[in-house]
Amino acid sequence: NAGVTQTPKFQVLKTGQSMTLQCAQDMNHEYMSWYRQDPGMGLRLIHYSVGAGITDQGEVPNGYNVSRSTTEDFPLRLLSAAPSQTSVYFCASRGQGGEKLFFGSGTQLSVL
Amino acid sequence: AQSVTQLDSHVSVSEGTPVLLRCNYSSSYSPSLFWYVQHPNKGLQLLLKYTSAATLVKGINGFEAEFKKSETSFHLTKPSAHMSDAAEYFCVVRPGFQKLVFGTGTRLLVSP
Numbered sequence: 001n002a003g004v005t006q007t008p009k010f011q012v013l014k015t016g017q018s019m020t021l022q023c024a025q026d027m028n029h030e031y032m033s034w035y036r037q038d039p040g041m042g043l044r045l046i047h048y049s050v051g052a053g054i055t056d057q058g059e060v061p062n063g064y065n066v067s068r069s070t071t072e073d074f075p076l077r078l079l080s081a082a083p084s085q086t087s088v089y090f091c092a093s094r095g096q097g098g099e100k101l102f103f104g105s106g107t108q109l110s111v112l
Numbered sequence: 113a114q115s116v117t118q119l120d121s122h123v124s125v126s127e128g129t130p131v132l133l134r135c136n137y138s139s140s141y142s143p144s145l146f147w148y149v150q151h152p153n154k155g156l157q158l159l160l161k162y163t164s165a166a167t168l169v170k171g172i173n174g175f176e177a178e179f180k181k182s183e184t185s186f187h188l189t190k191p192s193a194h195m196s197d198a199a200e201y202f203c204v205v206r207p208g209f210q211k212l213v214f215g216t217g218t219r220l221l222v223s224p
Contacts, residue, residue: 002162004155035214038123042202042214058211090155097145099163101212103155 001026006091006104011112013081021076021107023091031097032074036060036087037106043090049074081111115209116186118215119120123133124224131175131190133218135203138184139150140194144206145186147177150217159201162186 007022025032033048035058045058049068066076074093077103078085091104119134137143147159160171167179173196177188188201204216 040216042216044214045211048211076189092156099146099161099206100158101148101156105153105155 003027004093004102004104006020006089006092006107008107009105010108011110013036013078013109015081015083015111017081020110021070021078021089021091023074023076023104024072024076024093025093025102026045026072027093027095027100027102028071029093030071030103031098032073032091032093033058034064034066034076034102035087035090038087046076046089056076078109083111085109086111113144114205115205115213116145116202116205118203118218120218121216122219122221123162123191124221124223127195128191128192131188131193131197131220132153133188133201133203133220134184135215136184137186137203137205139205139207142181145179146204146206146212147171147175147178147186147188148202148204149199150202150212157203159188193222195222195224 004025030051034046035043037043044060047066049055055066089107092101115138117136126174145162146151148156150156158181160169162179175190200217202218
């Protein structure tokens with residue numbers, strides 16, 4: 001199993017550009033989520049999904065969209081990038097009833 | 113609302129000496145608590161979890177944590193630090209099944 005795979009690893013955007021961060025898992029996990037990590041703030045939940053076709057907002061959802069058309073994929077879309085979205089983004093998943101989150105290796109995003 | 117406070121942003125130890133990373137939690141009922149570790153440029157990995165069974169929880173790599181309700185604490189310890197333990201450690205509480213709340217992290221520095 002590859003686990004949780006995130007692409008790209010690094011990305012630089014200009015203010016106002018849009019992009020999609022990709023996340024895929026091959027463990028048949030129902031639950032998938034996106035976090036952002038900022039210095040001194042830990043990880044904050046952006047959006048999460050409990051299964052295909054079901055998504056919900058986390059702590060900091062503004063400026064981000066998600067969809068879950070398949071169990072495997074959970075892309076995160078930035079509609080109009082802002083410098084405040086400069087961060088490291090992590091995708092994580094876990095199985096039904098499981099408590100252990102499996103994390104991807106992260107995407108470092110800079111918005112100029 | 114449930115939350116966690118990591119009392120130290122940085123902890124420095126010498127190799128072979130004990131490690132203590134402090135975490136206090138706030139919860140109106142018995143919480144589920146976790147410690148995650150993040151090595152440089154990597155995703156997070158679960159170290160251990162407490163879910164109202166034994167109060168002393170053993171994790172991977174020789175780490176353990178003790179749940180103390182009277183002190184609302186869940187400190188992470190290891191008897192003897194190794195150079196490979198240098199990383200950032202996050203104390204995490206689960207207020208609801210779908211969400212985790214992360215502390216701000218403690219960076220552990222291990223010197224030879």
